[in-house]
Amino acid sequence: MAAEHAAAADAADSLDTAPLMLGKQDNTTLTGNLLAHVWARPDKGWLLSFLIALSGSGALALAITVTLVEGIGAWGNNIPVGWAFDITNFVWWIGIGHAGTLISAILFLFQQRWRTAINRFSEAMTIFAVMCAGLFPLLHTGRPWFAYFMFPYPSTLQMWPQFKSPLIWDVFAVSTYFTVSLLFWYLGLIPDLASLRDASKSTLQRKVYGIFALGWRGSGRHWHNYKVGYLLLAGLSTPLVVSVHTIVSFDFAVSLIPGWHTTIFPPYFVAGAVFSGFAMVMSWMVPARHFLGLKHVITMRHLENMNKIILATGMLVSYGYLMEHFIAWYSGNQFEWFVFFNRATGPYRGVYYLMLFCNVLTPQIFWFKRARTSIPIMFIASILVNVGMWCERFVIIVTSLHRDFLPASWDMYYPTWVDITLFLGTIGFFSTLFLLFLKFIPAVAVSEVKELNEELQHRPAPVTVVTGA
Amino acid sequence: MEHAAEHAAPVGKTFVLGRFPSGEALVDACYKVREKGFDAIDTHSPYPLHGGDEALGLGRSRVPRIALTGGLTGMFGGYLMMVYMNAFSWPLNVGGRPPHAPPSFIPITFETTVLLASLSIFFGLLALMRLPQPYHAVFEHEGFRSAVNDGFWLSVALPPGADGKDASALLQQLGAKEISTVQESME
DSSP, X not given: OHHHHHHHXXXXXXXXOSOSSOSOOOXXXXXXXXXXXXXXXXXXXXXXXXXXXXXXXXXXXXXXXXXXXXXXXXXXXXXXXXXXXXXXXXXXXXXXXXXXXXXXXXXXXXXOGGGTTTXXXXXXXXXXXXXXXXXXXXXXXXXXXXXXXXXXOOOTTOOOOOTTSHHHHHHHHHHHXXXXXXHHHHHXXXXXXXXXXXXXXXXXXXXXXXXXXXXXXXXXXXXXXHHHHHHHHHHHHHHHHHHHHHHHHXXXXXXXXXXXXXXXXXXXXXXXXXXXXXHXXXXXXXXXXXXXXXXXXXXXXXXXXXXXXXXXXXHHHHHHHHHHHHHHHHTOOHHHHHHHHHHHHSTTHHHHHHHHIIIIIGGGGGGSHHHHTOHHHXXXXXXXXHHHHHHHXXXXXXXHHHSOSSGGGOOOOOOOHHHHHHHHHHHHHHHHHHHHHHHHSOSSOHHHHXXXXXXXXSOOOOSSOOOOO | OHHHHHHHSOOOOEEEEEEESXXXXXXXXXXXXXXXXXXXXXXXXXXXXXXXXXXXXXXXXXXXXXXXXXXXXXXXHHHHHHHIIIIIISOOOSTTOOSSOHHHHHHHHHHHHHHHHHHHHHHHHHHHHTOOOOOOGGGGSGGGGGGGTTOEEEXXXXXXXXXXXXXXXXXXXXXXXXXXXXXXXXX
């Protein structure tokens, strides 16, 4: 009876087939099973992953120390390749963060109900990814302890930042993005922290969660303002996320380097960001929903929808590649054409073909429902997409720089161990934060899932009933 | 002794609490309780109730105006900041571009607009909700811990001196369970 009810309610969306929530749930069971992974003692798998991630963070600390002691010379950057791994990693991480905002804000505005179970997770990813991203330009300044020079403050030097530079736009864009994402995430968390506070068994837990819950008591007078505030923050985050990657792409597009100076960069970067971000969410969600026991709220329908978005954004990215090459040829500009010819035939062609394989070919598999609903396929594809998107940024940055206008200045870039350790270290740091998040904070937005459950159960009977499978 | 106690400590606010079986029952009860003249009521639920704002008689939220104020401040503040710094205080000639270069100032103007609007929403919300407020009289009742998990509670704030018997009786009549009267601890 319960299953029938759920299936009937779900069939109201004529195109929906798989349910958004499995089994008959109510507020009590949801409180129990969504918070269970927070109360459970960490198991061996978590501890082992955490140790590996923590060693990654340690490696990051080591690489940062070497960079600070020796200077940027510890990296493989040279003239003409002044930007290499650092900016590649920066753009890659920022892009990964964008899926979080897309899921939490844009899908919220479009009232996509399937967003509810995965938004908390993706927002956390945004925050951690932006933290990793910010590290690279900071270190690349060479003297990060003077990084505050970039902010407009009345200094004794009597100088102000130069606001006509895209690099200063970036400072404002990334710091605003981080701040707004954090506020949005925390605002959404408050009811769940209160839920943790009041479901906790020990005094310590009650106190710690109590501090962060700010005394939330589910008051109707609070919800009244809270709902509006949350909606407005979602509304603001939506153009913000587009602006951030647009400004990141301006770092390149506003310059005069062939291969960078193109008008397609802003939309092409935003599409790439969403593409890689969804892939990263997928790479984490597939194991997390298994190990945290969240399969009843993060269902196959969620995963399938995400794969559809990966396919759509993958096509957008492919279109970007196509237009970039077409315009390079059509413009008749020999420098522009040379860059693209060199990408496919030059010394970095391996990275270029890997990029094409991962970003253009791999997502095509999601045309097939069997692939969209197969856990191993989507997991491997999501990893490949992440690899591909990293390659894309490497190709854009390094291949455009290493062949300067003057053949006499041509040079090759090879990463040093410090470059590689920094990159792998940020993956470790990201994983450390993410594993801590999965341990101490509910991985799904409990309050929102309860509201969704209520809606699913009380949805009015549809006029045209489509028989549910 | 009794006499001394009465005058020594100020009396905290008193609330009557009652738990309803569902969100709809709680929303219905709100209308009925308000009909009887209890206006200082509040609902407590794990998620926003459908029709809860109307049931409590709440008007339009002030948050949009706060957001607009913050956004406009960020927009004009950000733009004027750049004009002052790059065109008046320290005009810099970068590649012959004019010191006051509107197109180049747009991206940061946008970012400061969003930043200030978001900060004002967040802190404006906290101010409107009077949070953080770690202690509230309703937490005196142990069963109230369900309010953020699976309970639907109604709280009626009593005027000073009232014993709350009429409110309790009304909640009882409306089908509330776990009815109790809590008093703010003044310690």
